Amino acid sequence: MHFTSLWAAALCLLGVTIAWPVYTPTLKTFPSYPLNGTSTIQYAAKALDFDGPKVDFFNASAFQWWYFDVVSDDLKESIVLIFFTNGPGATGTNALPFNIAEANIQLSNGTLVAVGAAATELAINTVLEGSSGVMNGTGYAWGGTPDLSYYGITVDDKLNNLQGTIQIYSDAPSHASCGPATPGASLLVSNQLGWANSIPDGTAIVDLTYNGIPLKYTGRGYHDSNWGAIPMEIMGTYYWGHARFGPYAIVWFDMLDLEGVEHQLGYLSENGRILANSCGSLTVRGTGANSTYPPSANQSPTGFHIVYDMGHEGTLEVNVTNTEIIQIEPPLYMRWVGSVVGGIQGKETYEGVSLYEWMIGYSGPLP
Numbered sequence: 001m002h003f004t005s006l007w008a009a010a011l012c013l014l015g016v017t018i019a020w021p022v023y024t025p026t027l028k029t030f031p032s033y034p035l036n037g038t039s040t041i042q043y044a045a046k047a048l049d050f051d052g053p054k055v056d057f058f059n060a061s062a063f064q065w066w067y068f069d070v071v072s073d074d075l076k077e078s079i080v081l082i083f084f085t086n087g088p089g090a091t092g093t094n095a096l097p098f099n100i101a102e103a104n105i106q107l108s109n110g111t112l113v114a115v116g117a118a119a120t121e122l123a124i125n126t127v128l129e130g131s132s133g134v135m136n137g138t139g140y141a142w143g144g145t146p147d148l149s150y151y152g153i154t155v156d157d158k159l160n161n162l163q164g165t166i167q168i169y170s171d172a173p174s175h176a177s178c179g180p181a182t183p184g185a186s187l188l189v190s191n192q193l194g195w196a197n198s199i200p201d202g203t204a205i206v207d208l209t210y211n212g213i214p215l216k217y218t219g220r221g222y223h224d225s226n227w228g229a230i231p232m233e234i235m236g237t238y239y240w241g242h243a244r245f246g247p248y249a250i251v252w253f254d255m256l257d258l259e260g261v262e263h264q265l266g267y268l269s270e271n272g273r274i275l276a277n278s279c280g281s282l283t284v285r286g287t288g289a290n291s292t293y294p295p296s297a298n299q300s301p302t303g304f305h306i307v308y309d310m311g312h313e314g315t316l317e318v319n320v321t322n323t324e325i326i327q328i329e330p331p332l333y334m335r336w337v338g339s340v341v342g343g344i345q346g347k348e349t350y351e352g353v354s355l356y357e358w359m360i361g362y363s364g365p366l367p
């Protein structure tokens with residue numbers, strides 16, 4: 001949490017009426033086509049605007065997305081929502097619309113549904129740390145509070161017959177790559193991928209209807225944003241995910257870039273406070289059959305083993321077991337929900353839920 005929110009909270013306690021420092025919200029709109037020229041991309045935190053646009057304008061290479069996921073407490077249902085500007089630039093898939101809202105839904109009977117809608121324009125309003133966005137023409141919009149404590153998503157997607165709301169109440173503070181998001185802190189995962197994790201873990205309430213089927217449940221929620229200027233597939237191989245078990249919420253990012261450098265980003269909160277947030281001491285590896293490292297195409301493990309050396313806070317160990325593949329783009333990409341067992345070595349272990357993915361880096365031309 002940044003000083004501004006603490007300051008505002010302190011002022012509230014003192015009964016002072018001015019709740020926030022003087023700040024002008026910034027409304028930016030992004031057209032549905034690339035602009036010519038060189039985009040300026042921000043890869044270090046500023047004093048504010050944590051979840052705002054990190055690119056001044058989007059040329060044919062520069063992209064950003066706002067990502068949200070929810071998974072039910074019983075792991076039987078999940079939704080991943082991604083709001084892209086420059087979908088083709090982000091994925092290397094030229095058939096995608098430039099501004100696109102995508103939803104991947106895991107129904108309780110195991111069926112997977114993927115829907116998408118092209119936006120005429122993306123309008124983003126940033127207030128203090130939080131952002132609110134409208135994917136014009138799609139029926140999808142999100143709204144975040146200035147202190148990142150809450151995000152709501154409203155859906156009225158007539159094209160795909162998906163309507164309703166998703167709410168995420170944060171239970172774990174935001175963070176930069178290797179520590180607090182103080183001005184100047186790195187927002188890089190590797191040299192080419194920006195990342196701002198606004199809600200590492202939250203309580204999610206889903207109230208949607210898809211083709212008349214009610215999707216109503218509570219579970220865990222998560223929100224972040226990524227950006228860059230080359231497609232994800234040619235940045236390298238990575239394991240990313242998040243889990244909640246007992247008092248703990250973990251976020252991991254373990255990426256092997258195409259130069260062979262492994263970038264290990266770790267985050268753990270305990271009862272809503274950051275216990276550890278550092279780089280270089282978290283290892284994620286596949287378990288079971290087909291768990292070679294680095295992973296090779298179509299070789300999907302049965303789970304993951306995560307070890308995070310948190311220094312004086314101890315060593316966290318988490319075992320993740322896949323329960324269902326919720327998205328698959330062979331041979332490069334897979335996303336799962338799964339159960340976790342984990343804890344700090346020598347202390348109590350807890351069970352919980354997780355949503356996570358891998359991508360295999362592609363050094364040749366994109367398929």
Ligand SMILES: *[C@@H]1O[C@H](CO)[C@@H](O)[C@H](O)[C@H]1NC(C)=O
Nearest residue numbers: 031032033034035036037059
């Ligand atoms: C970008 O430049 C190309 C070539 O000059 C031109 O055809 C195109 O209209 C330009 N795009 C925009 C958005 O200005």
Ligand SMILES: *[C@@H]1O[C@H](CO)[C@@H](O)[C@H](O)[C@H]1NC(C)=O
Nearest residue numbers: 037038039040059060061229
């Ligand atoms: C877009 O801008 C980036 C700099 O941020 C530059 O590296 C890239 O070449 C530009 N892409 C195009 C298509 O102009």
Ligand SMILES: *[C@@H]1O[C@H](CO)[C@@H](O)[C@H](O)[C@H]1NC(C)=O
Nearest residue numbers: 107108109110111112211213
């Ligand atoms: C799961 O439910 C959906 C929506 O009712 C239905 O279309 C689909 O056929 C079902 N799948 C299975 C495997 O029963």
Ligand SMILES: *[C@@H]1O[C@H](CO)[C@@H](O)[C@H](O)[C@H]1NC(C)=O
Nearest residue numbers: 120121122123134135136137
């Ligand atoms: C997009 O939506 C925003 C917010 O509702 C609105 O201010 C803006 O005019 C819309 N733009 C277009 C092109 O419809």
Ligand SMILES: *[C@@H]1O[C@H](CO)[C@@H](O)[C@H](O)[C@H]1NC(C)=O
Nearest residue numbers: 288289290297298299300301
């Ligand atoms: C391992 O991968 C191979 C090749 O993709 C596949 O045929 C096999 O079924 C996998 N084994 C397991 C246990 O998943």
Ligand SMILES: *[C@@H]1O[C@H](CO)[C@@H](O)[C@H](O)[C@H]1NC(C)=O
Nearest residue numbers: 305317318319341342343349
């Ligand atoms: C994770 O799995 C390994 C291998 O089965 C086991 O040795 C270890 O105790 C497990 N750790 C936790 C926290 O369950």
